[in-house]
Amino acid sequence: MLLTDELSDLVGAAFAAEGFDPSFGAVRVSDRPDLAQFQCNGALSAAKEARLNPRAVGEKIAARLRANRIFQEITLAGPGFINLTLSDEALGARLDAVAADRRLGGWSAARPERIVLDYGGPNVAKPLHVGHLRSAIIGECLKRLFRFAGHEIIGDIHLGDWGLPMGQLITELKREQPGLPYFDASVSGPYPDQSPVSLEDLERLYPQASAACKADETRAAEARQATAELQAGRPGYRALWRHFIAVSRAAIEREYEDLGVTFDWWKGEADVDPLIAPMVEDLRARGVAVDDAGAVVVHVARDGDKKEYPPLILYKSDGGVMYGTTDLATIIDRRDSVHPDRILYVVDGRQRDHFEQVFRASDIAGIFPKDRLEHLWFGTMNGKDGKPFKTRAGGVLKLRDLIDMVEERAAARLKESGFAEGYGAEDAADVAHRIGLAALKFADLSNPRTSDYVFDLDRFMAFEGKTGPYLHYASVRVRSVLKKAEGAQAGSPGPVTLSAKEERDLALTLLQFGAAVKDAVEKRLPHYLCEHAFSLAQSFSKFYAACRISDESSPAIRASRLTLASAAGRQLDVILDILGMPAPDKM
Template identity: 45%
Template sequence: MILEDYLTTLFSQAFEKLSLEPKLAKVQMSARPELGQFQCNGAMPLAKQLKKSPIQIANDIINQVKDNLIFKDVTGVMPGFINITLNDNFLADWMNQMLANSRLGCPKTETPQKVMMDFGGPNVAKPLHIGHIRSPLIGDCLQRVYRFYGDEVLSDVHLGDWGTQMGMLIEEIRKMYPDLPYFDENFTGTYPIEPPVTVDELSEIYPRSSVRCKENENEMEKARLATAELQKGRRGYRALWQHFVNVSIAELKKDYADLDIYFDLWKGESDVQALIDDMVKNCLDNGVAKESQGAIIIPVAEDDKTPPLILVKSDGAVMYGTTDLATILERVQDYQAQKIIYVVDKRQSLHFKQVFTAAKKAGIAPNTELIHIGFGTLNGKDGKPFKTRSGGVMRLSTLIDEAKTRASLREQEGLSRNEKEDIINKVALATVKFADLSNVYTSDYIFDLDKFSQYEGKTGPYLLYSAVRIKSILRKLNYSVSGTLQYKISKATNDAERNLQLTLTQLPLALQRTYDKCEPHHLCEYAYQVAVQFNKFYSESPIATEENETTQKSRIALCQLTLKQLILVLELLGIEIPERM
């Protein structure tokens, strides 16, 4: 039920009757709405081939379709554009088909796949800050969209729990508490159940140890050795490391829950440790990997422009490229993943190029599609990576609190304290999520919480307010969006009503673009256009006071369809609509 596809099929048939190439018959939304609702530009590229003027070819095409009753007007415009305006009755019928359809006319994939979504990617012992927000927001939206389309999706947070930072933490805690049993290689008893540090202490210890290692090469070497011992299975280090992981996961789950984001799997780099030795051996045996200066590498480019992927360092420790490669192996073997999507900062593009190339070269993922969604950075008003007023990096929990302080209520009467808190939470999340997802994901953008919190313009609160307005209209007329649909949509009675109907036809296309390109901004732009067109319709088209019963019922049904669409789109963006605001 993508309207452009339906119209394209009609024009393709006309092209075939004229022995023209049907692939040129594509119909799209008009760039000049004052000339027509849709346009077909297929006559233009045919002029040279047919040695005829584009307008002649356009008129020949028009003669094939002009008598179709779905069109109000089909005209040719110099030099050869075809402008299309639909019949109002056809447009209303299309609305009613969407309203009656459980998926609002949105298609499902014809070939469902097993898809792994790798997003979040937090490091153990590091609290989430504002720089971590893009991956979970984009990833969560994509997992919702893929599930809606019928794919079997597994999302994995993929913890950073196995790198040098673990060795740094171990050495720092050794300095703080040297008598703990974790550091005694001869200890054979049971290690304490309670962790020696809290998550807040870990968040202080890690930066301190990181600075120490950067300033002192001897300290860094100790951290590297501790990491290697951990990866080799040293008992005390493993027990201490497990404390790091447990307290970190507990805190991370709270932070992600505050964003209404959940993962199917809470695995980390460490989970594939058992696969690495055999994987490296197979790569060596097959000639895919080779030794180089004491390390084991996989060359990934014949021209040497792309650095090799280091599997094992000269000291025997593995790199995170190694664990990423082993993770692909696990996902293909254990989960039969047909597509793996990584939502990770675009500054990691080279890394994923290396890993993906190595995976194909080694035969680890021969038939699995590997995709990197490389997003841009979130910056402050100065254009630099976002900082707090004191110059530090803002904690994610602090960001959400800041958004809540700006989430004002439009109506206060009759609301309990819990209801007010619920509304404020939903407005705050809508503010943050829409602000991020509305950008093309590859772009860097300025994070301006004051601007994003406004109830006017392209913001989350504006969308919520528009949806709540529709809920209020229906509630006052004793109708609901989820109840039985009693009325049908009639042909438009004014331009605002017609433009809203036309905009609502675009939902399946916006979703298809999001799904095909992994780009949430298409949904955001669509939701915003729906809200804008609805508010124009509302201001120009009386509903409660409309005297013509048929017109009133039609407008009620149009409100129901608009609200259904907004609920669906915002849900896919991870945004919930309150009953009141």
């Protein structure tokens, strides 16, 4: 049970005994740590409702609570704040429990759910760039977080492999190499096993094609035509398209692996292609989908909408499908294959209207209820001009290049520290990789998911202060001091007894882990966990600076501090694992 919940129950019972609703007993960590550890503001709202004097109400509650020895001090302050401070014994006992817990006091969901998490969403033939960073990092973190909280979660990359870009690639390649058998409509195979394009070709062809289609309507029409033919099953195009996928996917896998991001499913939009025709047929038969201006659509507008929601287009007038079509069919596929309780999408916030359309269509069609489809949108990475980030050349920054830069910086810093000397070149590279990645990930995750933020290389490259490497450093120091204690035969960890302020603060921080997990899971906001990770590392660093551990002379205090240090280190490592940024052994 969470400490604040335990306290809320106690205070709530006191409110109930005085004839108030127990919900007034909500306790939270104090805003004024100089005055108390916890506070309850319920006397103010209870008194307001009952038209009583808030201080008088607070005094009655406080009087009832003072009987409980869990509290060291209960005071009334200001207009009626109830300030609570726990006894060191109560704190120590709860900390012993956290230290003995395999999950270090982590919270778990009362009703575990089966959840499909849709994130990543890279497009075939496009190298990953900084725009893909957020979905991957936030999605991976949410996946691990939900799993930690006891949910069954299936991560699906949802590859973009079925839209217009495929037609653009086909037509672009046709211009370069018209003689390839894939383009001869009179041939229906077999086609060569060897791909006609390399990864480099794809990365060159796509931007070319995209630019050409933007500039020239004829080219755009050609691409649309090719897309429709591909989707209709033209054998040469399908064969070519399979090569595109194979070549591109190998590269995408490598990049995500470097990022420490792994998917349970590598499904793509194209995988639901066979479901589309029957789905649309069914929706038409039931009157959910209708013909409109040559297209087949689902009207999703509702009375009372503040804005106009255009219909979800299932078939374009040229017969091609759009990503809304595959998204809807994908819901059917997920529903029928694993019967999830919920489907979550970690996708850019600029697609909010799109998901609203898809979710409404799903609801209207009775495919999957809208309230169990959630678009966990994230904000845009902007440049210093406040607009979506572009490199100086106006292009996008490749993820690979960004990771390289950050790793290089970490390697240089590692060399300075001197701790790299004990490592071989390979291990040093691994440590630099971990540290660089942590800087990158923490900079992203510690921002609230829904905030836009300024893409700032200096921030990603920063290894001091509120950063990933700071968390690593704390973890490394715990490991180091515990190792030293072992070597010095300092004895084993023992019951926690608190005397120094830094010990008490660390204990209180450790006890907040459960609440942080709960908040992060329920609000789907990883930054709550980051906040906790940072205060934990900070509390430990202060404790470490103020208190001797391995060479503390009193055996009882030494044993207690070993427990504190070990619990802090293990809790921090659990969090670092959830955040997807495991610490190195040394740095």
